[in-house]
Amino acid sequence: MNIAIVGIGLIGGSIGIRLKETKFCDKVIGVDKNENHQKKALQLGLVDEIQTLDEVIQNAKAIILTVPVDAITKMLPSILDKVTDQVVIDMGSTKTNILQQIAEHPNRGRYVAAHPMAGTEYSGPEAAVADLFKGKMMVYVEAFKSDEDAFELADAITEQLEMKTSFMNADEHDMHTAYVSHISHLTSFALALTVLEKEKSQGRIFELAGSGFESTVRLAKSSPDMWTPIFKQNRSNVLEVLEEHIKQLQNLYDKLDQEDYDALHKLIKKSNKIKRIIK
Template sequence: MEDFKNIFVLGIGLIGGSMARDLKRVLPESTLYGIDSSENHLSEAVGLGVIDHSSRFEALSQADLVILSIPVDQANLFLPPVLDAISEHALVIDVGSTKGSVCDAVRNHPKRANFLAAHPIAGTEFSGPTAAIEYLFKDKTMILCEVEDTDTELLKKAMQLFEVLEMRIRYMNPHSHDKHIAYVSHLSHISSFMLGKTVIEKEKNEKDIFDMAGSGFASTVRLAKSNPATWTPIFKENKANVLESLTEYITNLTHFKNVLEADDYEEVYNEMENTNHIKSILKGLS
């Protein structure tokens, strides 16, 4: 881990910026460089101390560690040239929320062993360098995929880094990961966006919404504040799994609507009671 002297973060948003903040904290001797398509993001990140310097793609040959934190549909395109650009000893970690397509994109790359597919289960509804939070990853789960294809020594260094960041490690097949994350994350965002859309369309007077909204509504639509530029590529890359989860969700909504229309309040009660055990499943989840 002490070999990570020059660290490059591609994509200085919430996740990339938060990772940069934590890496500066746990690796104080390292130098953090940022690469981003937005010059404003780079200027903000340097001004906020999220990174030490802005940089360019051409400088990746100097990198010891590269964190790839860009929209998931771009990661598939950028990862191969990133691997082409790095030295033989460097490690590239992709931290996007879909893993199947990005793993497939470099399956036969000559430097596949320099790549680690990862997904930190952490975040907020905010975006950009100003959203970067120190300790965002503390006590959070880091899902790792296809670790058997990553160089043993580089994987060891990455595991040491995740340990210092106080993250829990979980191993998954990339395509299984994408299927499961569609239910517990991607579907949640769609539900939040569509609930917000439904209320906005129904309540044309915004004052009525704010006067009547309680903490339940606020917490349910919190994710609707998320950046569409981040989430549209996620839905695109994980389309098949998202559609499957949406179909099941719509089936459940339709059933609830039907039993309510039929005045079957015993079934209404049962539907909610049968779901109440989620309290024990999510107990202690931060």
């Protein structure tokens, strides 16, 4: 059995290394329109060989899509047009649009919607690491609409990646990821823009940047090609959570502006409840 990975970057490349390591399949075949990524992926041993998308539809049992979500939306219907018993697994970060789009497709059953809650702020094949997924959560969305054998193969791959699993519907998934992933990226982008802007007039400002600043801003290194489509596809949820986040910041601003330090202390103490969640 061959497994194809379409898009050999952080996610795709990391899946490739791990599947090769566990010898889960005969060959891992990479597909990438970027020639540098193709070369790098072969050099780094992320995949065994490179083929075109049409070739892997013929030659692979499973086709894993790890390109940006707008590219997944474009390519998925035509891939499903061509499959018979192959399995197509989408690893994108948003699900509502894509699931609506192929809801009535005659080969809907061959498709599995999955989202690995794992990543780093780096991108491209050089960012791939074998243990990226270990212990992390793979979320299946509308898994009951996949054929049983298709889901079983997807889940066997998840097992190779040593992930935990969770099941959700599309709305729930897209709203939850807006709250615990997409908003974190937006606050980091905004924080980086704020401080970079100030540096222009002040210089030296980063001399004082410590580990606290680093951790809140590191996601601002994330790729715009990956993230713009995510915000586009999950626009209404992202707008909702961003609005709420701005309200919370404005509330902290108002309390400080009014010198209401008791209220400020209470808000900080309330936020400390995050200790329950984050060890």
